[in-house]
Amino acid sequence: MKHALKSAFLATLPVMTGYLVLGFGFGLVLMDAGGSIPLAAAMSGFIYAGSMQYAAVGLLTEGSTLLSAALMTLMVNARHLFYGVSMLEKYRGMGVAKPYLIFALTDETYSLLCQQNLPVPESGRKAYCLLVSLLDHLWWVLGTLLGAAAGAVIAINTEGVDFTLTALFVTVLTEQWLTAEDRVPAMIGGGVSLVCLALFGPADFLIPAMAGIALLLILYTDGRRVTRHE
Amino acid sequence: MNDVHAWLMVAVIAAVTALTRFLPFLVFGGEKKPPQVVERLGTVLPGAIMAMLVVYCLKGTTFSTAEGWLPAFLGVFVTAGLHVWKRNTLLSIVGGTVCYMLLVQLVF
Numbered sequence: 001m002k003h004a005l006k007s008a009f010l011a012t013l014p015v016m017t018g019y020l021v022l023g024f025g026f027g028l029v030l031m032d033a034g035g036s037i038p039l040a041a042a043m044s045g046f047i048y049a050g051s052m053q054y055a056a057v058g059l060l061t062e063g064s065t066l067l068s069a070a071l072m073t074l075m076v077n078a079r080h081l082f083y084g085v086s087m088l089e090k091y092r093g094m095g096v097a098k099p100y101l102i103f104a105l106t107d108e109t110y111s112l113l114c115q116q117n118l119p120v121p122e123s124g125r126k127a128y129c130l131l132v133s134l135l136d137h138l139w140w141v142l143g144t145l146l147g148a149a150a151g152a153v154i155a156i157n158t159e160g161v162d163f164t165l166t167a168l169f170v171t172v173l174t175e176q177w178l179t180a181e182d183r184v185p186a187m188i189g190g191g192v193s194l195v196c197l198a199l200f201g202p203a204d205f206l207i208p209a210m211a212g213i214a215l216l217l218i219l220y221t222d223g224r225r226v227t228r229h230e
Numbered sequence: 231m232n233d234v235h236a237w238l239m240v241a242v243i244a245a246v247t248a249l250t251r252f253l254p255f256l257v258f259g260g261e262k263k264p265p266q267v268v269e270r271l272g273t274v275l276p277g278a279i280m281a282m283l284v285v286y287c288l289k290g291t292t293f294s295t296a297e298g299w300l301p302a303f304l305g306v307f308v309t310a311g312l313h314v315w316k317r318n319t320l321l322s323i324v325g326g327t328v329c330y331m332l333l334v335q336l337v338f
Contacts, residue, residue: 060240084252102251
């Protein structure tokens with residue numbers, strides 16, 4: 001257990017840096033948008049999905065409908081479905097810890113636990129997976145609370161701090177653009193969104209954009225698919 | 231934003247997020263493989279959604295005044311440029327945000 005804790009702690013160090021900074025930014029942005037510390041804590045504790053929490057600040061500020069919030073969550077977090085599919089085997093036999101492990105499977109935790117060779121012996125695998133998940137969750141909530149507290153206490157000029165979320169998405173998009181084998185999906189996503197924004201206006205473009213993107217992507221991958229025998 | 235609607239929305243987002251995480255284990259917990267259309271969407275959805283989110287963040291842009299679009303465009307440019315240059319996620323986010331904050335607070 002002690003060995004597992006040490007290995008888990010060391011493995012999560014890079015995630016700690018990222019989660020403390022991004023969590024801090026989230027707390028600050030939410031307070032800047034009129035949120036409260038309990039709301040910030042609840043979001044990081046129970047939603048625990050970075051990109052979606054940043055996107056949620058916009059939805060909360062606008063007072064969007066619950067339906068568009070649900071649809072947006074589905075689209076933004078659809079990638080989790082694929083993490084899950086690839087972790088089916090690894091999380092077999094995890095016992096009572098399994099529901100929590102599944103709940104806490106963020107991009108970063110997935111990147112640490114999806115590896116073939118974990119830095120612990122087979123007997124310590126369960127403890128290691130649980131500790132990595134718990135520590136990452138802790139860093140995220142801690143960063144959020146520090147950011148929310150700073151937003152509540154310190155009288156700094158935070159005008160423009162909400163750009164953090166734009167910058168987050170631009171950074172991830174740039175990284176995907178640089179590493180992608182196929183850039184057409186990104187162009188579909190951006191193109192359809194811009195067209196819908198022009199057609200429906202800022203308040204109503206999101207749902208048609210999501211529907212259009214899903215439809216075009218299905219058609220696109222269908223056309224691209226090589227005929228294969230099942 | 232601390233009314234009942236906000237808390238309800240947080241609950242909905244938490245529930246749907248959990249659903250996306252639990253669904254594969256509930257549906258494909260046995261030996262079943264996910265349907266092809268799900269697999270195919272999975273490979274292309276992340277890139278498309280990130281581009282949609284960038285548009286979502288910039289939807290308030292107006293072109294009637296310089297301050298309606300220039301700070302945001304420069305911020306995006308600096309963020310993407312830093313990322314192409316250094317490939318360091320935190321540096322790109324913090325650098326782009328600081329640049330934008332300086333522009334809206336001091337210049338425009």
